Amino acid sequence: MTTNTVPQRQSKKNTFAPLIMDVAVPVGSYYLFKDGLGTSTLMALGLSSVVSAVRVAWSIVRERKFNPFASLILFVNVVGLALSFVSGDPRLMLAKDSGVSSAIGIGILVSVVLGKPMMTAGMKPWLVKGDAEKEAAWERLQNGSPAFRRAERVFSVVWGVVLLGECVVRIVGAYTLPVDTMVWLGTVIFIVAMALGFLVSGALAAGPMAGMLAAEAKADTRTFAPEAAAGETRVAAPAPALAR
The missing domain is CATH 1.20.120 (Four Helix Bundle (Hemerythrin (Met), subunit A))
Incomplete structure (x- = not known):
């Protein structure tokens, strides 16, 4: 039973890490900047988009693939930035x-x-x-x-x-x-x-x-x-x- 512990932990890490980086970090940073640090909605959206933008660029340049979740979060933030002027x-x-x-x-x-x-x-x-x-x-x-x-x-x-x-x-x-x-x-x-x-x-x-x-x-x-x-x-x- 103990021989499977390390591979299973590694598998969990590999499975959940992209979800954390692509969703939890950008969304969490938005609320941190907006509610925790008191920045404007516009500033919070812009700063929280940095991680998603880096992830998308990294996937395209280094991994030669499209990162769908990071791209979606980035797209949503861009829409939010546009709507913030309404x-x-x-x-x-x-x-x-x-x-x-x-x-x-x-x-x-x-x-x-x-x-x-x-x-x-x-x-x-x-x-x-x-x-x-x-x-x-x-x-x-x-x-x-x-x-x-x-x-x-x-x-x-x-x-x-x-x-x-x-x-x-x-x-x-x-x-x-x-x-x-x-x-x-x-x-x-x-x-x-x-x-x-x-x-x-x-x-x-x-x-x-x-x-x-x-x-x-x-x-x-x-x-x-x-x-x-x-x-x-x-x-x-x-x-x-x-x-x-």
Whole structure:
């Protein structure tokens, strides 16, 4: 049991590190600058974008690949910077709150069209959980299972549609309902949208993918177990006596 501890810890580190760097650090730094250090929204968005910009540039220049999550956070921050200049009409101020949701939703849907479902980076750590066998099973399924790849795309599509839908509902509400109502209703709409996203994406994609991962990891274990047992039998078996 102890022989698997170090590889499993390393696998967890490799799985969660990109998520921390691409999401937790930029978002956390935004609130640190804005609420902790008291900077303006414009300054907080600009400073928190630095990490994402560096990550995107590093991926393109050094790793020769596109970093979807860091790019999404950078895109959202740029949209936030643009929207921070919007002021005046209270209804327009309420409507602009949905701009970030629409930016994320559009980014996710575009990533699906490009064949790089963006939400995979956020879902994978919670399904693999740093387990080396599930990590290997994920790679096999992603490379050889159309059903697995389809579920992967569905997961991102669900979240893209949910976030765009939330944006539309909030904009309609901002211009049809009293401003005082939308001040608290906007939060309720966001919570309902998140709950709906988790429920639908879990039922249509994450749940089936977790089942496929478990089955693939178990099948791989059964494949190697008989071979190991046969090898032990051959070593333990006494050599046959020579006929005289």
